[in-house]
Amino acid sequence: MLVYGSETIDMNSDIPKAIWGFNGTERPGAVYLAAALAGHTMKGLPAFGIYGNDVQDSGDQSIPEDISEKILRFVRAGLSVSLMKGKSYLSMGSVSMGIAGSIVREDFFQEYLGMRNEYVDMSEFNRRLNEEIFDKEEFKKALEWTKKNCKEGKDLNPAPKSRKQKDKEWDTVIKMTLIARDLMVGNPKLKKLGFGEESLGHNAILSGFQGQRQWTDHMPNGDFLEAILCSSFDWNGIRPPYLVATENDAMNGVPMLFGYLLTNTAQMFSDIRTYWSPEAIKRVTKMKPEGLASNGVIHLINSGASALDFSGRQTIKKESCIKPFWEITGKDASACLKATKWPPADTGYFRGGGFSSQFDTKGTMPVTISRVNLVKGLGPVLQLAEGWTVELPEKMNKILTDRTNPTWPTTWFAPILTGRGPFTNVYSVMANWGANHSASSYGHIGADLITLASILRIPVCMHNVAEEKVFRPSSWNAFGMDKEGSDYRACQTYGALYK
Numbered sequence: 287m288l289v290y291g292s293e294t295i296d297m298n299s300d301i302p303k304a305i306w307g308f309n310g311t312e313r314p315g316a317v318y319l320a321a322a323l324a325g326h327t328m329k330g331l332p333a334f335g336i337y338g339n340d341v342q343d344s345g346d347q348s349i350p351e352d353i354s355e356k357i358l359r360f361v362r363a364g365l366s367v368s369l370m371k372g373k374s375y376l377s378m379g380s381v382s383m384g385i386a387g388s389i390v391r392e393d394f395f396q397e398y399l400g401m402r403n404e405y406v407d408m409s410e411f412n413r414r415l416n417e418e419i420f421d422k423e424e425f426k427k428a429l430e431w432t433k434k435n436c437k438e439g440k441d442l443n444p445a446p447k448s449r450k451q452k453d454k455e456w457d458t459v460i461k462m463t464l465i466a467r468d469l470m471v472g473n474p475k476l477k478k479l480g481f482g483e484e485s486l487g488h489n490a491i492l493s494g495f496q497g498q499r500q501w502t503d504h505m506p507n508g509d510f511l512e513a514i515l516c517s518s519f520d521w522n523g524i525r526p527p528y529l530v531a532t533e534n535d536a537m538n539g540v541p542m543l544f545g546y547l548l549t550n551t552a553q554m555f556s557d558i559r560t561y562w563s564p565e566a567i568k569r570v571t572k573m574k575p576e577g578l579a580s581n582g583v584i585h586l587i588n589s590g591a592s593a594l595d596f597s598g599r600q601t602i603k604k605e606s607c608i609k610p611f612w613e614i615t616g617k618d619a620s621a622c623l624k625a626t627k628w629p630p631a632d633t634g635y636f637r638g639g640g641f642s643s644q645f646d647t648k649g650t651m652p653v654t655i656s657r658v659n660l661v662k663g664l665g666p667v668l669q670l671a672e673g674w675t676v677e678l679p680e681k682m683n684k685i686l687t688d689r690t691n692p693t694w695p696t697t698w699f700a701p702i703l704t705g706r707g708p709f710t711n712v713y714s715v716m717a718n719w720g721a722n723h724s725a726s727s728y729g730h731i732g733a734d735l736i737t738l739a740s741i742l743r744i745p746v747c748m749h750n751v752a753e754e755k756v757f758r759p760s761s762w763n764a765f766g767m768d769k770e771g772s773d774y775r776a777c778q779t780y781g782a783l784y785k
């Protein structure tokens with residue numbers, strides 16, 4: 287029998303590993319697989335084991351369904367790990383309103399994600415605005431496109447500003463969008479304009495904009511910047527989304543990054559604002575919530591900025607969906623733009639004005655909300671909930687959004703309940719959420735998030751993924767029989783991937 291497990295294994299601890307052991311009897315891949323995994327486990331190099339359920343003939347070149355599911359799950363997670371490595375998180379501004387997630391923890395980014403942290407003060411936006419450090423030709427193009435495609439919403443402020451002032455704010459928010467993008471990824475045009483250093487950008491795969499309150503008390507808010515950059519299209523056409531976390535909440539930016547790398551689709555940043563029980567909905571609207579909303583819903587709403595992709599206006603066979611940018615059609619993009627209004631920002635929150643993005647998510651889409659929390663004494667933990675977007679009856683939706691903030695984008699979320707623990711009911715999902723924000727990703731991607739988290743050694747504290755879908759390195763089995771306990775013990779034993 288040929289084995290040689292420990293003589294052939296990959297010993298680089300930074301590179302995620304998986305082995306497919308062919309299930310045959312003439313050439314038993316299971317023997318090599320088991321030997322190599324034992325070697326990896328003994329040496330502290332976690333590896334995923336893949337073994338088919340059914341015996342195949344030795345000449346069979348096909349990849350059975352159960353095998354391909356595991357290979358693809360591993361590859362999506364492994365590629366995500368490698369794509370974020372060496373990139374940066376760019377803080378534009380500092381801590382917003384004492385939100386803990388925007389107190390950026392460098393050790394986490396460095397040791398768990400292999401990323402660096404870079405920072406610019408929001409005064410850099412003022413410098414670039416005042417000294418016109420942006421591509422003026424692109425600004426002209428962007429302004430024309432915005433006038434044509436971004437419809438200003440109703441001004442609900444008690445003292446509306448003049449048309450002239452609003453037009454000035456439109457100019458500013460468009461320039462801020464160019465500036466934020468250039469800060470993240472650079473722009474060769476700036477070099478031609480004499481700004482060599484500025485043209486380089488910060489190699490940022492992810493960023494956050496503080497906004498509130500030092501910037502927004504004085505200047506137009508970042509809603510247009512965040513909503514457009516996070517969307518899969520702008521004046522340059524259909525393109526990959528950028529990832530910008532509201533309020534510089536880096537710990538909500540991280541699950542946006544995970545979701546994006548796993549799906550290639552736009553991500554939505556939201557407040558986990560309100561749990562609406564069926565009883566409370568009935569009391570307030572005199573209507574009984576039905577269907578997916580019958581157990582109550584969670585109100586996902588951001589203070590003015592969400593990727594337009596989440597308006598639910600992209601379609602496949604008339605069903606709402608969110609596509610990777612290369613599948614988005616011109617029709618999809620214009621439907622999202624048409625569904626979005628840009629009301630002047632609520633000056634109660636944003637004295638400096640600006641324009642919020644407003645839409646109501648249409649259709650029933652599979653989504654996964656997630657969040658990374660830092661726990662003193664434990665480290666980072668990931669939590670996630672798979673569920674559905676819910677379209678409430680128009681009248682019910684209006685009553686509920688009017689009493690919250692009608693200038694902001696609304697998504698109603700119904701988590702999938704299991705009847706156990708945090709997934710006992712909708713209330714318990716809300717009650718077990720570890721922070722005020724969540725990242726939404728299209729699709730039921732909980733299993734992919736769990737696999738990714740295991741490679742990064744981030745334990746998962748809350749999920750509603752079926753146990754048979756949970757796929758982690760084989761050595762996790764040695765840490766006990768319950769999957770949650772073994773995950774914590776394995777992550778603690780191995781520690782951060784880049785420590």
Ligand code: MN
Nearest residue numbers: 533557589723
């Ligand atoms: Mn918020």
